[in-house]
Amino acid sequence: xxxxxxxxxxxxxxxxxxxxxxxxxxxxxxxxxxxxxxxxxxxxxxxxxxxxxxxxxxxxxxxxxxxxxxxxxxxxxxxxxxxxxxxxxxxxxxxxxxxxxxxxxxxxxxxxxxxxxxxxxxxxxxxxxxxxxxxxxxxxxxxxxxxxxxxxxxxxxxxxxxxxxxxxxxxxxxxxxxxxxxxxxxxxxx
Numbered sequence: 001x002x003x004x005x006x007x008x009x010x011x012x013x014x015x016x017x018x019x020x021x022x023x024x025x026x027x028x029x030x031x032x033x034x035x036x037x038x039x040x041x042x043x044x045x046x047x048x049x050x051x052x053x054x055x056x057x058x059x060x061x062x063x064x065x066x067x068x069x070x071x072x073x074x075x076x077x078x079x080x081x082x083x084x085x086x087x088x089x090x091x092x093x094x095x096x097x098x099x100x101x102x103x104x105x106x107x108x109x110x111x112x113x114x115x116x117x118x119x120x121x122x123x124x125x126x127x128x129x130x131x132x133x134x135x136x137x138x139x140x141x142x143x144x145x146x147x148x149x150x151x152x153x154x155x156x157x158x159x160x161x162x163x164x165x166x167x168x169x170x171x172x173x174x175x176x177x178x179x180x181x182x183x184x185x186x187x188x189x190x
Contacts, residue, residue, distance in 0.1 A: 006067035134181025
């Protein structure tokens with residue numbers, strides 16, 4: 001069975017292929033599948049956004065489609081940036097500006113705890129759907145560390161590992177990340 005990933009994010013694609021690769025004959029990005037479509041992410045939750053993306057790509061492609069929505073939720077910011085993580089600064093996908101704004105907003109905050117959330121939705125052309133969520137807990141540091149990962153990873157410190165998510169190898173991150181947890185839960189549903 002062919003699976004289309006409703007994302008163009010190279011980091012997400014690597015993680016998804018590493019975890020779900022054995023369950024599908026072929027895993028393609030939308031670009032690799034020749035699909036040029038952008039879903040309007042107007043859901044109120046990570047899961048609503050993931051479901052909408054997966055449904056649209058399954059309908060367009062006639063194949064199984066997997067979508068995720070994920071982001072960082074910072075306790076001192078009442079869960080923000082949350083579903084707006086990729087566009088926290090007002091522009092989509094500007095990691096540097098998003099991180100700069102996050103650190104600025106936390107300048108005087110004593111509470112630095114945060115968690116990543118990932119909701120995944122797998123939609124099939126026949127209308128069947130599977131969903132799962134995963135979480136990764138840590139805290140925000142003021143200075144970036146590491147050159148791996150993407151997004152907020154250089155600022156997301158994992159006390160139990162003594163490093164940021166960006167300092168983990170891809171293999172280590174695939175074992176413990178919010179996306180990995182959600183994908184493993186999804187794998188159990190397949």
